[in-house]
Amino acid sequence: MNPDFWLERWQRGETGWHRDEINRHLCEFWPQLGLPTGTRVLVPLCGKTTDLLWLASRGDRVLGVELSQLAVDAFFAENGLNPTVTQVSGFSRYRVDEIEVLCGDFFDLPAALLDDIGAVYDRAALIALPPDLRLRYAAHLDTLLPARVPHLLITLEYDQALRSGPPFSVHTQEIAQLFGQRYRLSVLAQLDVLDESPGWRQQGLTELVERVYRLDPDMVLA
Ligand SMILES: C[S@@+](CC[C@H](N)C(=O)[O-])C[C@H]1O[C@@H](n2cnc3c(N)ncnc32)[C@H](O)[C@@H]1O
Incomplete structure (x- = not known):
C-alpha cells in the first residue's frame, strides 16, 4: 500500500472512516491515563479527526501527523481554524494554539520533531496499515x-x-x-x-x- 492509495482516497472523498463525533473510547478512557495537563500527544495518521480538538480542549498539546494535504486543509477549514504554516524537515507544519499537524509521511518523521511527546492516541492508524507496514510503524x-x-x-x-x-x-x-x-x-x-x-x-x-x-x-x- 503506497502513499498514492491514501492520497487518492482523499481526492475521491472516500473517507468512510471519518467520524464527526468525538471517539467514545477516547472520551471514556483518556482521562484514566492520568496524564498531566499540557501533555504533548502524538496522533499518528490523524486524517481530519475531530479527536484532535477534544484533546486540545482538555489542555493537551496535540501533534497530528497526516500524509494528505487535502485532509489537513480540511481539518483546519472545517473547524474554522486559521493555522500558521511553515516548513520543517520536509514536512509542512500547521499550527494554531495547542494544535499542530505535520503534513508528510509518518515513516519519514524524524525524532527531533517529537522531543517531548508524553502520550500516543491511535485510532485507525495501525489498523490502516497492512502487516509489513504495521511492523515498520x-x-x-x-x-x-x-x-x-x-x-x-x-x-x-x-x-x-x-x-x-x-x-x-x-x-x-x-x-x-x-x-x-x-x-x-x-x-x-x-x-x-x-x-x-x-x-x-x-x-x-x-x-x-x-x-x-x-x-x-x-x-x-x-
Ligand atoms: C483510516 S484513516 C484514519 C484517520 C484518523 N486516525 C481517524 O481516526 O479519522 C488513515 C489515515 O492515515 C493517513 N496515512 C496513511 N499512511 C500514512 C503515512 N505513511 N503517513 C501519514 N499519514 C498516513 C491517510 O491519509 C488517512 O488519513
Missing part, C-alpha cells in the same frame, strides 16, 4: 519515542478471509508481538460493533470486535 514509533509513553490504541478484529483491509484485522497476539516487549498491555474494552457496520454483515462477517488497549511503559523490561 511499531519499529518507527519505537525510534521516535525512546522514552516510551502511554498509548491508547483502538483496533478491529474480524475474519480477514472475508474482507480485505483497510481497515485491517489486528489481533491481540499481534499487538503483543508489536508492543509487548516494551509496553505492558491492558484491554480496557472490547465490543462487537458489527451492528454499526451493516455493510460488513452483508460481506459475510458474523463478528467485528473493536478492542481498546492501554499501553503503559514497562519498567521491568529493558
Whole structure:
C-alpha cells in the first residue's frame, strides 16, 4: 500500500472512516491515563479527526501527523481554524494554539520533531496499515519515542478471509508481538460493533470486535 492509495482516497472523498463525533473510547478512557495537563500527544495518521480538538480542549498539546494535504486543509477549514504554516524537515507544519499537524509521511518523521511527546492516541492508524507496514510503524514509533509513553490504541478484529483491509484485522497476539516487549498491555474494552457496520454483515462477517488497549511503559523490561 503506497502513499498514492491514501492520497487518492482523499481526492475521491472516500473517507468512510471519518467520524464527526468525538471517539467514545477516547472520551471514556483518556482521562484514566492520568496524564498531566499540557501533555504533548502524538496522533499518528490523524486524517481530519475531530479527536484532535477534544484533546486540545482538555489542555493537551496535540501533534497530528497526516500524509494528505487535502485532509489537513480540511481539518483546519472545517473547524474554522486559521493555522500558521511553515516548513520543517520536509514536512509542512500547521499550527494554531495547542494544535499542530505535520503534513508528510509518518515513516519519514524524524525524532527531533517529537522531543517531548508524553502520550500516543491511535485510532485507525495501525489498523490502516497492512502487516509489513504495521511492523515498520511499531519499529518507527519505537525510534521516535525512546522514552516510551502511554498509548491508547483502538483496533478491529474480524475474519480477514472475508474482507480485505483497510481497515485491517489486528489481533491481540499481534499487538503483543508489536508492543509487548516494551509496553505492558491492558484491554480496557472490547465490543462487537458489527451492528454499526451493516455493510460488513452483508460481506459475510458474523463478528467485528473493536478492542481498546492501554499501553503503559514497562519498567521491568529493558
Ligand atoms: C483510516 S484513516 C484514519 C484517520 C484518523 N486516525 C481517524 O481516526 O479519522 C488513515 C489515515 O492515515 C493517513 N496515512 C496513511 N499512511 C500514512 C503515512 N505513511 N503517513 C501519514 N499519514 C498516513 C491517510 O491519509 C488517512 O488519513
